[in-house]
Amino acid sequence: MALPMMKRKTYIIFRNFCRNYGVSVDRMVRVRFAPSPTGMMHLGGLRTALFNYLFAKSNNGKFLLRIEDTDMTRKVDGATEKIEDVLNWAGLVPDESPRQGGEFGPYLQSRRIQLYQDSVEKLLNSGHCYHCFCTEKRLALLKKEAIRRQETPKYDNKCRDLTQQQVQDKLDKKVPYVTRFKYEAITEPWTDLVYGEIMDSSTEEAREGDFVVIKSDGFPTYHFANVVDDHHMQISHVLRGMEWSVSTPKHLQMYSAFGWQPPQYAHLPLILNRDGTKLSKRQGDIHVESFKNQGIEPDALLNYLTTVNRGFSGPTDGKTLQELVQMFSLDLVNRHSSRLQPEKLGPLNRKHLQRHFNGNRRQEILNRTRKAVKDHFGDRLVSVHVLEDHYIEPLFQWAIEHRISSIQDLTDPLYEFIWITPTLKHLHHITRKTKNSVSVIEQTIHKLKGMTNFVDAEVKSILKCQCKELGMKTIQYMGIVRASLSEQTDGPPVSEMLEILGKQESLRRLEHALAALRTAS
Numbered sequence: 001m002a003l004p005m006m007k008r009k010t011y012i013i014f015r016n017f018c019r020n021y022g023v024s025v026d027r028m029v030r031v032r033f034a035p036s037p038t039g040m041m042h043l044g045g046l047r048t049a050l051f052n053y054l055f056a057k058s059n060n061g062k063f064l065l066r067i068e069d070t071d072m073t074r075k076v077d078g079a080t081e082k083i084e085d086v087l088n089w090a091g092l093v094p095d096e097s098p099r100q101g102g103e104f105g106p107y108l109q110s111r112r113i114q115l116y117q118d119s120v121e122k123l124l125n126s127g128h129c130y131h132c133f134c135t136e137k138r139l140a141l142l143k144k145e146a147i148r149r150q151e152t153p154k155y156d157n158k159c160r161d162l163t164q165q166q167v168q169d170k171l172d173k174k175v176p177y178v179t180r181f182k183y184e185a186i187t188e189p190w191t192d193l194v195y196g197e198i199m200d201s202s203t204e205e206a207r208e209g210d211f212v213v214i215k216s217d218g219f220p221t222y223h224f225a226n227v228v229d230d231h232h233m234q235i236s237h238v239l240r241g242m243e244w245s246v247s248t249p250k251h252l253q254m255y256s257a258f259g260w261q262p263p264q265y266a267h268l269p270l271i272l273n274r275d276g277t278k279l280s281k282r283q284g285d286i287h288v289e290s291f292k293n294q295g296i297e298p299d300a301l302l303n304y305l306t307t308v309n310r311g312f313s314g315p316t317d318g319k320t321l322q323e324l325v326q327m328f329s330l331d332l333v334n335r336h337s338s339r340l341q342p343e344k345l346g347p348l349n350r351k352h353l354q355r356h357f358n359g360n361r362r363q364e365i366l367n368r369t370r371k372a373v374k375d376h377f378g379d380r381l382v383s384v385h386v387l388e389d390h391y392i393e394p395l396f397q398w399a400i401e402h403r404i405s406s407i408q409d410l411t412d413p414l415y416e417f418i419w420i421t422p423t424l425k426h427l428h429h430i431t432r433k434t435k436n437s438v439s440v441i442e443q444t445i446h447k448l449k450g451m452t453n454f455v456d457a458e459v460k461s462i463l464k465c466q467c468k469e470l471g472m473k474t475i476q477y478m479g480i481v482r483a484s485l486s487e488q489t490d491g492p493p494v495s496e497m498l499e500i501l502g503k504q505e506s507l508r509r510l511e512h513a514l515a516a517l518r519t520a521s
């Protein structure tokens with residue numbers, strides 16, 4: 001362990017010297033997001049990807065996606081593709097990846113098996129690794145014994161002591177084996193860019209024995225492939241969740257055994273549920289895909305992730321990814337795990353949607369709204385004209401200022417009146433008690449037709465006057481107008497509904513209601 005620590009110290013002195021003299025010797029910043037394709041990506045994974053991306057881009061570096069798919073038992077079909085889809089959706093487009101390719105590929109570990117096999121040969125030859133022929137049965141027994149003695153189960157390193165001849169005999173007899181790494185205690189601390197100096201705190205008794213680097217199926221374990229790839233892909237910094245920090249001593253030992261310079265580590269504090277428990281599906285879905293399906297904008301979701309753990313030189317509310325790049329610094333990431341605050345997501349999403357709508361993405365928002373409405377209401381729509389830009393545009397403007405947080409919200413039952421023609425069942429029901437309902441609607445149509453400025457406040461005062469003239473109670477009068485416009489008994493105030501629907505559509509609905517009442521009477 002002393003060797004890489006020395007090397008690192010020397011490197012830092014050298015780096016500072018060169019910085020002082022304006023010579024650039026720092027390794028180019030290359031970071032990777034290295035998920036295992038074991039299911040859908042969740043918020044914790046997206047946060048790790050985001051911080052890697054921000055760190056790379058704020059240092060003029062590269063952001064890689066590497067899929068760690070060597071555990072065949074946990075691999076989920078299609079997960080690899082979905083991970084890259086999610087990153088692209090979020091705008092965290094990797095510079096190198098399985099899809100993009102790159103000069104350090106392949107970026108799927110399952111396609112790099114030869115490299116791991118060649119690498120382990122080096123450690124076998126240098127005596128850092130050995131073949132272990134212990135059977136599953138023996139290992140299970142060891143574990144059982146340890147549990148009985150209330151000790152941490154660990155491998156007893158039995159095969160470390162096999163002679164070369166014994167090993168050869170077993171290989172000749174084709175006895176199945178794994179390859180293990182000789183694991184020694186790390187006695188010096190290492191520097192984590194977030195947590196500072198860290199000591200391997202596990203005691204000798206608690207530390208597991210020599211760990212497996214190549215399994216009996218010839219595939220590497222996570223630890224081995226991770227180190228070999230980080231080296232060969234020239235990864236300069238490893239930013240990963242805090243839960244991986246227990247693996248760091250193993251990784252550093254392997255770097256030392258290979259004689260390679262390790263990357264700098266920065267472990268990121270945990271994100272917790274609102275109640276302080278481990279992030280899990282228990283408190284609402286945490287899969288990125290489900291946020292996407294709820295109509296959360298990618299930049300809003302990224303922004304939401306910046307509300308935990310910090311890392312930014314100012315408030316991040318409503319900031320774009322580019323702005324976050326400017327504001328990000330690893331030095332500002334705090335060391336405490338922090339809790340998600342789901343109530344922040346809606347307002348953030350509204351902020352980002354407003355920005356897109358008022359910026360240069362208005363047409364895209366209109367198209368997405370059209371699609372969401374069409375998919376949701378299908379042939380229940382009033383008519384195709386509600387899908388036209390001139391109808392959707394003012395409506396969206398109103399909704400995003402006052403009411404909704406996402407495009408999907410517009411399909412909420414509260415806003416059905418916008419899209420669906422009322423069947424007038426409710427109107428017939430309430431007008432049974434009002435003798436003059438035909439003339440109520442006739443006169444309302446007449447008044448509204450004469451209006452030039454069809455906005456909430458003006459409509460409201462016209463309706464008020466009309467109600468007074470008719471000598472009706474407000475609740476009764478407004479009830480009739482509302483029931484002519486929509487099936488809903490509650491929702492936004494009637495004057496607001498009229499403004500949202502617009503003069504043309506409002507009059508169309510009132511005429512329709514009038515005709516229906518005339519036929520019925």
Ligand code: GLU
Nearest residue numbers: 034035036068226240244
């Ligand atoms: N494959 C690990 C994961 O699924 C990568 C951990 C690391 O970044 O080293 O998160």
